[in-house]
Amino acid sequence: KKQFAVLGLGRFGSKVARELFYRGHEVIVIDLNELKIDTVKDEVTHAFVGDITNEATLKEAGVNDCDVAIVAESSNIESNIISSQLCKSFGIKKVIAKAQNTIHGKILTKLQVDQIVYPEQDTAIKLVNKLTSDSILDYLELGHHINIVSIEAPEKLANKTIKELALRRRFHVTILGIKRAEELIFNLTDDNMVQEGDILIVFGETEALKKLNLDLS
Amino acid sequence: KKQFAVLGLGRFGSKVARELFYRGHEVIVIDLNELKIDTVKDEVTHAFVGDITNEATLKEAGVNDCDVAIVAESSNIESNIISSQLCKSFGIKKVIAKAQNTIHGKILTKLQVDQIVYPEQDTAIKLVNKLTSDSILDYLELGHHINIVSIEAPEKLANKTIKELALRRRFHVTILGIKRAEELIFNLTDDNMVQEGDILIVFGETEALKKLNLDLS
Ligand SMILES: Nc1ncnc2c1ncn2[C@@H]1O[C@H](COP(=O)(O)OP(=O)(O)OP(=O)(O)O)[C@@H](O)[C@H]1O
Ligand SMILES: Nc1ncnc2c1ncn2[C@@H]1O[C@H](COP(=O)(O)OP(=O)(O)OP(=O)(O)O)[C@@H](O)[C@H]1O
CATH class of the missing domain: 3.30.70.1450 (Regulator of K+ conductance, C-terminal domain)
Structure with a gap:
């Protein structure tokens, strides 16, 4: 069974975390918002209040040992980029990031993020x-x-x-x-x-x- | 050719509007943000600065004559619900709304919104x-x-x-x-x-x- 880290609990991140856990996988989540962490802690393996751009926080939460990291925070492009870079530096096999727009996406590609997700844009095209x-x-x-x-x-x-x-x-x-x-x-x-x-x-x-x-x- | 109205220019709404126009359809958009309207006006048929919860604004923009209305603003659940209800009251054949969560979605269903979209959650499941x-x-x-x-x-x-x-x-x-x-x-x-x-x-x-x-x- 794989270990997953979900960083940022917006609608996308929360759904990814809960669904992975529901399917029997280990899921670690980190978010700054205490209320969100409290709401989600019974639906994931471990939930930590913390800053996803803080390297020590990520290590304490065990993110560096995960097989897959999903950087789901996307309104703050800087945090998303820093967090993605930290995950890549840990040598995590698969780093996936939600991008706000294509420029953000291009930067993530340069960081060699393995997969970039555009939920709003992809759903728009599908509609x-x-x-x-x-x-x-x-x-x-x-x-x-x-x-x-x-x-x-x-x-x-x-x-x-x-x-x-x-x-x-x-x-x-x-x-x-x-x-x-x-x-x-x-x-x-x-x-x-x-x-x-x-x-x-x-x-x-x-x-x-x-x-x-x-x-x- | 059908006439479309897109209310709210978040990532989802902007993409829907641009893509529909690109494919040759008539697209009317409304957003409170002047800068967004200014950026998008060459990529849609008509772009109006205005409040999507204001009935007069929607009529002035011609939304009531559209075949399809997409209520794309979803952080402010109240605005989304009011706007959806106004679109239904105009008798627009197809009203589509982006919902923030399932409770929001259930309310929209009761308003008989024709299709409810959950971009973040659907993409999360797909991932x-x-x-x-x-x-x-x-x-x-x-x-x-x-x-x-x-x-x-x-x-x-x-x-x-x-x-x-x-x-x-x-x-x-x-x-x-x-x-x-x-x-x-x-x-x-x-x-x-x-x-x-x-x-x-x-x-x-x-x-x-x-x-x-x-x-x-
Ligand atoms: N530096 C950070 N460290 C930890 N959590 C953060 C940080 N910055 C933002 N967050 C958390 O990320 C979450 C939301 O991310 P985001 O702003 O991308 O939401 P969103 O755009 O609404 O996401 P979605 O579209 O998936 O609903 C919030 O719960 C917020 O507390
Ligand atoms: N009452 C309103 N009338 C017109 N425009 C509005 C109204 N309320 C919000 N908006 C506009 O809706 C747009 C954004 O909607 P929303 O808050 O749903 O964004 P979002 O959640 O980031 O969307 P997305 O996930 O699609 O990127 C903004 O451009 C904002 O100006």
């Missing part, structure tokens, strides 16, 4: 993707420009067979399966008929899926 | 998933507890055939395909052999995939 392509419910990126998406079948496809849809010929995409109610049908034949409310699981190149999506909406 | 299951690279949720995941094939699977892997019998999961270099192989036979570096695209129930993942790591 915009969803808002600007109504039919696509979810997607899995398999490689550059190759995806599996789940697309809501619009009314005009209802009561058409897989053969009649001719998705491969018309759009160069492959239908892998149909999700109907909570059932998944993966062994499709040409005669399977699409019903209203069906969700089609389609595989193809990004451009091809875009054309399909446009045609369906 | 923890990645940290606690090295093999799973990406996943698509198809329904309650049913997923497609891409899993890195560890050394011990190299040079075994699909038949020898017997994933269906051993774990009740189905291998849909193999991603090798940037190639995707979807028409697998029992004799296909897994190579080192292959990424397996596997379908199955969450619990079954967990067992497979444990066995592989």
